[in-house]
Amino acid sequence: MSSKTVRPGLKSDQQPEKSLDLRALRRTPGFMLRLAQLKFFEGFYEEFAALGLTPATYAIFAVIRDNPGVPPSSLASLLRLRLPNLIKILNELESSGFIKRNRSKADRRAVELMLTPKGAKLIAEGARLTEPYNEKMLALLSAAEQRTLLELLNRLLPL
Template identity: 45%
Template sequence: MSKDETVANNATSRREKTRKPAGTKATSGRTETSLDLSALQQTPGFMIRILQIGIFESFFEYFAPVGFSPAEHSSMITIRDNPSITQSELAAVLRIQLPNLVKVLGKLETEGLLTRTRSERDKRSVELKLTTAGAAATKQSAKLAATFNDECLAPLSAREKIQFMAMLQRLNMAQIG
């Protein structure tokens, strides 16, 4: 078994041991499952947000071996796939406020995972590039992400996974305009 497979298996084992059934958190003597959420469950925004929260909670635990947050992982993958992307472009595409993104990038730069340099195209802009260490960390994170994404979508059939992702992309494109 490779090191990456071992890391992924260990993360999966930890998650399975600590994961509580969805909707069973105790609140003021009642569980969430005893509350009537039927109206909210018909609301796309509510359902997407609840799903996002659950995925993010699992993400932090799953990605603990590489130490990336969702914003760091997304930034590294986007920088990898878009050489010389600027901070502003990255903030816009990931929908992260630029001051918040600058903090994320500062941490990644301090860790030696990326460099920031003035753009030759536009001296006002700062371009981002992965370092060799950053490329290696991104490769490991991408492998974890593939397994993590499969786990997140495990309740769906192969066809449903494709349809679900296509619907999410369509909805996101409609939001962008």
């Protein structure tokens, strides 16, 4: 993976602001979700920097791994990426040798995405970092609470 994808992220040395009334924002799920997502993404860049994986490429690799032959259009709608933006990422991943594009024989407009052995190796290495990464991000919650949070998010989002 190219190293330019590794971002610095916000400095983590900033302690929570004191003596401000934040009750309104704390009761705002959308705001709290944004902060939570920032926390996870910043932690991701630190944890997976060595592999050059970003949240987007990690998800792309995982879906292709579990669904070989998935077309770009399905991948885009699933990951909530616009097709042209996904195509740009796929172009980089293909020219770097991580994925392969096959034309479908049934419908020659359609493209079937596959991991190359190099791509399969990369996502396998990434998968080994996933458990400790999630544990670090969720460390402030008990094991039961972690399961509850994940379950509530899944019910909130009809995937």
